[in-house]
Amino acid sequence: MPINDEARVGFYICHCGHNIANMVDVTSVAEYAAKLPNVVLSRDYKYMCSDPGQEMILKDAEVFKLNRIVVASCSPLLHENTFRNATAKAGINQFYFQMVNIRENASWVHEDKELATVKAKDLVRAAISRVVFHKALEKKKVPVNPDVLIVGGGISGISAALNIANAGKKVYLVEKDPTIGGYMAKFDKTFPTLDCAACILTPKMSAVLKHPGITLMSYSEVAAVEGYVGNYQVKVTRKPRYIIEEKCVGCFACIDACIFKEAKFSDEFNEGLSKRKPVYIPFPQATPQVVLIDDKTCIHFKTGKCPQSCAKACDRNAFDFDQKPVTQELEVGTILLCTGFQPFDAARAPYYGYGRYPNVYTSLEVERLVNASGPTGGNVVLRDKTRPKSIGIIHCVGSRDEKTNKWCSRVCCMYSLKLAHLLKEHTDAEIYNFYIDMRTPGKGYEEFYDKLLNEGVHFIRGRVAEVSDWAINEHEKGKLVIRAEDTLIGMVRRIPVDMVVLAVGIEPGKDAQDIRRVFNISCSNEGFFLERHPKLAPVETFTDGIFIAGACQGPKDIPDSVAQAGAAAAQALALIDSGFVELEPNTAFINEELCCGCQVCINLCPYHAITFDETKSVSHINEAICKGCGTCVAACGSGAITQNLFEDQQILSEIYGLLVE
Amino acid sequence: MKYLYYPGCSLKSSGKLYEISLLAVLKRLGVEVEELENWNCCGATNYMSINESYAIEITARNLAIAERMVGIEMIVPCAACFMGFLKTQKYMESDPVTREKVNDLLNKAGLSYTGKVKIRHPLDVLVNHLGTDALAKTAEMPLKGIKVASYYGCQLIRPYATFDDQWNPHTMDDIARAMGATPVDWPLKSRCCSGSMTSTMTGIGLRMNYVILKEAKSRGADVIITACPLCQFNLECFQGKISRKLKEDVRIPVMYFTQLMGLAMGIPAKQLGLKQMLSPSLVLT
Amino acid sequence: MNASSSDILTQGLTVKLEADLDKNFGETIAREAHGEKLFGCIQCGNCSAACPLSVWMDYTPRKVIAMVRAGFKQEVLSNRTVWLCASCYQCTVECPKGIKITDVMYALKREAIENKVYPKNFPVPILARTFFNEVKRTGRINEIFLLTIYYLRYNIFKMLGYASLGMKLFMKRRLSLFEKGMSDKKEFKAMLNQ
Amino acid sequence: MSTIENSNKDWSPRIIAFFCNWCTYTASDLAGVSRLRYAPTTRVIRVMCSGRIDPEFVIEAFTQGADGILIGGCHPGDCHYSEGNYKCLRRYHLLQRVIGQMGIDQRRLRLEWISASEGKRLQEVVNEMTETLRQLGPSPIKEVVQTVIK
């Protein structure tokens, strides 16, 4: 291996309290490192990332004339920048630094202190033999575009949009449905205060519409995203409503005039409990107040033989049956994803009879049933119009189950209590709650449970095994029989009811994977968007400049969603106000002296950063476009391409260092 | 089309009618079967209760013989045997310790099993391989107006089988429909018949059969069809006793689905063992 | 008896002292049942409600799981819950935590037999044992022999209740005394006797 | 000689692991944060993308004494740089052929797609590979390279 006599390495190993020191013998690593070539100084310290830890590097650099720094501590994804800054403060180019991950990659994942220490020594040796070949580099500064894209117009997206727009920044709010409002718009009352969802949500919705800083793009989806933090180029496709949005005033004359005199088609907003026409508005307070045509049911689109009575009824000429999807390009600096969740599909739990027995409802359907603006005007009646005298509410449907979703959906206990209360209020029926564990961790939540316990609602601790119409006596005839063990008593109970409510859980939206790909972020195992750190960076993602909030990150109730939306907005504003971002200089460049012009590299570049110079007959990398993946480097038969920070010699030295003492 | 065939002990004794009707139906459909040579008992639930390794080993022996006979697919009609085979395969596939131990034993007996045999239930073969359209064409005397309650029992569809819907099985209904009959939707399709409990905990065993018979009857079924020798035996042979003891007439024809198919296909009753039944015979209109 | 039996509370019906528990019982059974995750049980009771026999059991299956992992070895093995399990696998397919409860029950049965603590003159284990020996002896089951031996061991008078059914079946030629056995039992027996 | 061989434990293999920054390296961080225990056999080298991994790195690691090489990248379709993992995959398959012809047991080189969320998968892969290598025993490559037989 080549050597570099100039390098004077300062080595530091962090105890991280007990996090590292308990499993890695840090003093022995420090002693070991001191004897390695080029190492001038080796120290261990309790918390290297603390101020005194960083100060130490500063002082040592001066006293010992260090020109390379190696710190063995946690993951570089966490603290590389911290130590690079300390290196820079010490008057050393920040890229003469190498970090050794002995916490996430060693102390936290091993059980044998001796072997973990051996591993730490190997990693340290590798870093020291690598850092010797580091080169001085400069970070590139790029200004941040202050405009923000928010995807998803549920309560999270709405809150974040208002937060950011109120700070004077331009916001584009993209919603895939014809209206913003999300699931909250469907709810009747909200727990635990029982205030009406519409009363607190609709003012926010119209505030979004009216805000001069917010451009609302409803019925639109993000098709593609390019660029990087501070400078994203976004393509948004607006789906055709067949109504010119700017012209429609929401008078609904067209709906009355529709050739379908009776509404015939399942109404999505009412969970299919009512009907709508092909030309419709999702709900009265829809924002924007613009009708749309469902081209799958509209006669005009199906046969071309409709007199278009709707269009004729419009005195503003707002109809345009030839509308096509329109794609618009936006330039933004930061992106907030608030794309929400989807409710668990109750048909995936066949043992509860949803779809088989008409009187088995999902909780969302019941939200609409109890809602004064719902399909029955708030009158809780079964499909045969009778009023239920007994109701069973089954918790954890689809949740906490290895066959469906393993996680707790966090909101079901509370909303089941709320529905129990509302159903009791509306019907005075006997109400049974079947729960596995009652989870009420929130402000005022346990108090709400207390209230329900005293309202005459029955609570049975046991997971329901089956809902069926198998009656074993007269009492059960014609009813739905719920079978569960009352685990607190230790006996199996069969409870006949008129109505069953399935408290369906929260799961990742069906398009979550597509969204994740478009925005180049990760999902956790269950499919929710992955935050950068579960505690310390809960709204950031691994892609700089893209933030997440609300139930797309994990099951969440309204207060938590709003709080997280605020956090994400603050993060975005902080980035915007810093004015610029620094880019890693890990780009690649081509040595023209070696390039033969074979052009193997050109098509490998996903960003078209490599071009062929016909006159010189060599290829050239545009470093402004290069993102630093290094795939061209490995392809070059001449060895003409070098990637900064990941040079062949640096990596080969690392390999050598890992394996050879 | 040729399959290996593992009858199991029941089909040679109390479930004799299952075997003769199954073979008659398969023959009519042009499905050839060859009985596994020198097979042994699958061990059923009892072996698992006494010694699990033995249970796995003796079933693995049958699999090894099947593999030796180059039988890639083997029909196993008895629900308990069927489940036992699937369980053995599962254990041998997922548990390397079991796999090695069992293969060791097999080797000493001059056998080996590499996991190639595919176990299929006749329902699987009929519905998923031949297809109900093909079956319908063979129904020379469609069972018009006959209401059929399909009874799957337990081990046929869970926990390992994949040929039918575990929660709402339908293959027997599909067959009944193909034979011109009308399936009855009822909630006890896959509720346990108590197995051998009719001989051990008689009171409980009879009561469990009672609810099944009663529910099928109350849903208007003319006949219960089954695909398991023990279910059929329990429901058929004890229904008289149940009716007497509980003072409620729950008697109803209980047939193997293959007997029902045979009837529709016009196979003579004698070849289907219909004359040897104890439950009332199905009245054809 | 161990020291705690002198404790004043042992006369109580709803008290269990730590010293009387078998702390390894849960681990043993989990291992026996192929690493079943019974420690992941959340006591939801689905198994009990799904079980078609739980209504006749001393303890519901859920409670059995709780007792197993807490170490109530004596109570679990000597009661008839596990022997009432008909292996219908309903609990197994429904368990939200993926615990193969049927296999746990099998493991408990085997443990009970090994410890010889199953309920006295309880018919289920007797039938199981008879069946086991018959197969070991002949490789196949002849139901007439099986049931005869079983009733001889269990209670000969109970057999009378089945005599008429047996006769009917015999007359209908649905039972026979002589069924074709295995053509070659040597290697089968060799395998089992190892 | 590497430090592991000097320790008094039973022999345990040395795996050089090349992990891409975005998926597998993050998964290894996640495994750490989740305290998933796995065999202390890997030595991770972080690269930005699995597409950066030069086959020469693999051969170099073998000749310097690695018992196994683990390459970890994003799942197909999930590459942070859109398709770097496919480029890695192509090189990997060709390299597998060559090392096979070179008489190196192909199980010593493994490619796995492990996403940022799959800390558990990382744990399984490392443990599995460690077990495989334990069965294969120490790699003979370094010794063969260094010992000329005349």
Add this chain to the structure above:
Amino acid sequence: MAQDKPKLKLAVYWGAACGGCCVSVLDVHEKLLDILAHADLVFWPIALDIKYQDVEQMPDQSIDITLFNGAVRNSENEHMAHVLRRKSRILVAYGSCAYLGGIPGLANFYTKEEVFRRVYEESESLDNPQKIHPLPENEVTEGHLHIPSFYNDVLTLAQVVDVDYFIPGCPPQSERLVEVFMDIVNGSDLPLKGSVIGASSKVQCDECKRKKSDKKGITRFYRPWEVTDDGMTCLNEQGILCMGPATRAGCGVRCVEGNAPCRGCYGPLDGIGDAGTRILSAIASMLDGKEPEEINRAIDSIVDPAGTFYRFSLPGSKLRRKVS
């Protein structure tokens, strides 16, 4: 011609070689006269009757330049490598075999036993019913017979002795030899010790006149006789595996000029540790396909990948030989 400078002493030796390198020295044609005007040939087994003992008795450092061609395959080759090193001021590894192992180096895919079995037992043209293998020491009626012992590993010259310069090629271009020689005669600054001389610092594609584009996307490879070469387009783009992208230029792209793909005899550029993996990576980077099956289908059409990529460089590569 002025005779003010004493004539240089020149030696040419062959180890495990085909003789092509020696012929390439002759291939300088009438330029040989220029060389001989400046140099005396003191040792050249194929041309001069000078014995090993004569060389051994020469004073150390008395030969100015030795061109050593061929790999080190047996004890004789190694012995002479040491002798010539001692006797020469400048030792040049001449040709691919001395430089990287060359074609004889492909024997490193086998062991000595396998080679002997093939040659002395299985060869189709063999008549050796007793399967007699050569032995280094033998008692025969005439007395004790000693022949060089055959090594298990083929070695490059540099793996045996210190080498001053490397001239690649199978064989090296004769013109290059004359140029290098005249440089030395004229007292030009000698390149750094250890350099590759008589070749370019770029790879083949730099000199190749064929049309290249960024559209590689190879779905399968063809052997040259399987397709009709259009004579203009990059061979790799036509699916004919050409080692040009990772092979040092200097030969004048002779193979490609003759419509045959480059086989890699000039070896890699400076700083490339392993020639085989370098071309492997470049070739794999031209492949199409995202599914392992597609990729493997394309790879299946490469006959003997390791033999292809390491055709001239196996002993000089990182792995040096087949492991087991």
